[in-house]
Amino acid sequence: MQITFIGGGNMASAIISGLVKQGGHGISVVEPSADKRAQLAQTYGVTALEQPPQQLSTDDVVVLAVKPQQLKDVCLSLAPVLGNALVVSIAAGVGIAALARWLGSDRIVRVMPNTPAMVGKGVSGLFAPLGVGASDKKNAADIMAAVGRVFWLESESGIDDITAISGSGPAYVFYFIESMIAEARALGFDDATARQLVLGTFDGAVALAKQSDLDVATLRANVTSKGGTTERAIARFEAEGVKAAIQAGMQDCRARSVELGQILSQD
Numbered sequence: 096m097q098i099t100f101i102g103g104g105n106m107a108s109a110i111i112s113g114l115v116k117q118g119g120h121g122i123s124v125v126e127p128s129a130d131k132r133a134q135l136a137q138t139y140g141v142t143a144l145e146q147p148p149q150q151l152s153t154d155d156v157v158v159l160a161v162k163p164q165q166l167k168d169v170c171l172s173l174a175p176v177l178g179n180a181l182v183v184s185i186a187a188g189v190g191i192a193a194l195a196r197w198l199g200s201d202r203i204v205r206v207m208p209n210t211p212a213m214v215g216k217g218v219s220g221l222f223a224p225l226g227v228g229a230s231d232k233k234n235a236a237d238i239m240a241a242v243g244r245v246f247w248l249e250s251e252s253g254i255d256d257i258t259a260i261s262g263s264g265p266a267y268v269f270y271f272i273e274s275m276i277a278e279a280r281a282l283g284f285d286d287a288t289a290r291q292l293v294l295g296t297f298d299g300a301v302a303l304a305k306q307s308d309l310d311v312a313t314l315r316a317n318v319t320s321k322g323g324t325t326e327r328a329i330a331r332f333e334a335e336g337v338k339a340a341i342q343a344g345m346q347d348c349r350a351r352s353v354e355l356g357q358i359l360s361q362d
């Protein structure tokens with residue numbers, strides 16, 4: 096595939112890194128920052144451009160990887176050179192109707208990836224409107240499958256849902272990890288040891304959850320001895336409303352995705 100990324104920031108780099116490892120693709124990136132262009136070219140061996148190509152072809156795939164707030168201008172400037180290229184938008188919030196209006200094309204797939212794509216462990220939700228053909232859907236899914244797992248969504252609002260789960264989710268996990276590392280440091284462990292203890296715990300717990308036949312609530316119960324230490328910790332989490340706060344945070348995240356779409360898709 097000939098793939099042109101518009102925007103070479105965090106998320107684009109994560110996807111590019113997986114595609115480069117997979118090999119066999121022609122990859123270019125349009126990125127205004129000269130520093131980032133140099134880094135992308137050096138790290139991944141991709142073609143880094145300051146401006147979009149003069150003309151794209153029907154066989155090209157264009158991945159829109161700029162901030163949602165930059166999307167309209169980017170689409171309007173791409174429209175004259177887009178030809179009939181397939182467009183894959185990874186931007187949060189902004190819907191296909193607005194993208195189609197700005198691009199003058201409805202050959203569009205929306206994707207909500209996440210940054211663990213950088214290490215081949217991404218989770219992506221994809222949505223394509225009815226008019227998008229099977230080979231376009233396959234190309235979009237193949238790009239994301241190069242960097243992790245792929246889930247097709249039945250409706251576009253599923254993109255808002257999955258943004259609150261896997262799109263933003265790595266940040267929730269890092270927040271939990273950060274909190275545990277801070278406390279391990281407060282208990283006197285040096286930074287490197289605190290990090291290893293906490294990351295080892297996450298790694299082990301996730302591996303156990305994946306390999307076990309038991310559900311996660313049972314796995315948690317198995318750690319929690321009656322009258323023991325874990326029980327105290329979980330009781331404090333419950334008293335402080337940690338679970339409710341996580342769920343409320345996810346709802347706020349989803350609402351922001353909807354709100355971004357409403358604000359940014361107006362004209």
Ligand SMILES: NC(=O)C1=CN([C@@H]2O[C@H](COP(=O)(O)OP(=O)(O)OC[C@H]3O[C@@H](n4cnc5c(N)ncnc54)[C@H](O)[C@@H]3O)[C@@H](O)[C@H]2O)C=CC1
Pocket residue numbers: 101102103104105106107125126127128131160161162163165169185186187207208209210262263
């Ligand atoms: N970071 C994440 O975890 C995720 C991000 N996304 C979506 O990915 C998109 C990009 O997010 P990030 O990579 O985090 O942002 P970022 O800020 O790291 O990257 C955006 C890049 O676009 C470049 N840019 C600005 N104007 C441009 C233009 N006119 N033409 C080409 N490039 C331009 C910027 O210089 C920057 O390098 C956003 O729409 C976001 O909603 C989706 C899922 C996860």
Ligand SMILES: O=C(O)[C@@H]1CCC=N1
Pocket residue numbers: 187258262263
């Ligand atoms: O925070 C954001 O808006 C983007 C979308 C999902 C993850 N990062």
